[in-house]
Amino acid sequence: QSALTQPPSASGSPGQSVTISCTGTSIDFGGYDYVAWYQQYPGKPPKLMIYEVNKRPSGVPDRFSGSKSGITASLTVSGLQAEDEGDYYCSSYAGGSNLDFGTGTKVTVL
Amino acid sequence: EVELVDSGGGLVQPGGSLRLSCVASGFDFNIYWKSWLRQAPGKGLEWVATIKHDAREKYYVDSVKGRFTISRDYAENSMYLEMSSVRVEDTAVYYCARVSSVTTTGAALYFDLWGRGTLVTVSS
Numbered sequence: 123q124s125a126l127t128q129p130p131s132a133s134g135s136p137g138q139s140v141t142i143s144c145t146g147t148s149i150d151f152g153g154y155d156y157v158a159w160y161q162q163y164p165g166k167p168p169k170l171m172i173y174e175v176n177k178r179p180s181g182v183p184d185r186f187s188g189s190k191s192g193i194t195a196s197l198t199v200s201g202l203q204a205e206d207e208g209d210y211y212c213s214s215y216a217g218g219s220n221l222d223f224g225t226g227t228k229v230t231v232l
Numbered sequence: 233e234v235e236l237v238d239s240g241g242g243l244v245q246p247g248g249s250l251r252l253s254c255v256a257s258g259f260d261f262n263i264y265w266k267s268w269l270r271q272a273p274g275k276g277l278e279w280v281a282t283i284k285h286d287a288r289e290k291y292y293v294d295s296v297k298g299r300f301t302i303s304r305d306y307a308e309n310s311m312y313l314e315m316s317s318v319r320v321e322d323t324a325v326y327y328c329a330r331v332s333s334v335t336t337t338g339a340a341l342y343f344d345l346w347g348r349g350t351l352v353t354v355s356s
Contacts, residue, residue, distance in 0.1 A: 125276060156335070156341050158341065158342050160277070160343075166348075167327055167346035167347065167348055167349055168277065168327075168343075168346060169346075170332075170342060170343060170344050173332070173333070173341070173342045174333075174342075179344060211276060211277050213277070213341075213342075215335060215339055215341055216339075217337075217339075218337055218339065219282065219291035219335075219337055219338040219339045220279070220293070220339060221279045221339055221340060221341065223276050223277040223278060223279070224276065225276055226276045226277075
């Protein structure tokens with residue numbers, strides 16, 4: 123398994139938008155829309171925020187949106203709030219029974 | 233309350249063994265595929281193993297094949313991870329998780345419920 127590449131950090135002021143990228147290979151993203159995004163607070167388990175590229179589980183605010191183009195997926199958080207500060211990980215199907223995760227991005231609300 | 237409670241972590245010497253447990257409450261865990269994932273200190277997430285709801289299919293990341301065994305107990309609504317021949321690089325917080333979607337090849341795609349995690353430290 124190989125990790126998907128994410129920027130180490132991203133930041134924005136309250137009310138602004140922040141976009142996190144997740145870059146893989148054709149193995150990860152080619153032909154599949156199996157991309158997810160997880161939010162994780164320090165010392166807590168991850169929480170599923172986006173699945174199948176752009177779908178939100180029940181209870182996730184519509185400020186969170188996902189997209190994919192080629193071998194790069196993106197998570198956009200609009201109308202940043204203090205509670206959005208945390209680590210974000212992408213994941214993608216990697217063929218066979220494998221699942222790859224991203225390197226993680228720390229989002230800071232200024 | 234719907235939750236997963238994972239436990240069993242601790243300090244183990246290289247080459248030793250450990251058994252992690254994950255007990256579900258508030259829902260029927262038996263109808264779901266289930267997985268273990270881990271996160272080394274200060275690092276990202278890594279999928280470790282997945283078991284089909286009827287236990288007929290099990291999948292592992294290459295680095296733990298032959299050393300770790302995933303299982304489930306129908307009566308106890310629970311899941312386990314038997315870890316043997318552990319290595320220093322197995323040191324991590326281990327999470328059990330409920331799988332919400334799986335491919336036809338057995339890949340767990342999304343995890344919609346997670347345990348709080350249990351820390352496994354491999355050190356002499």
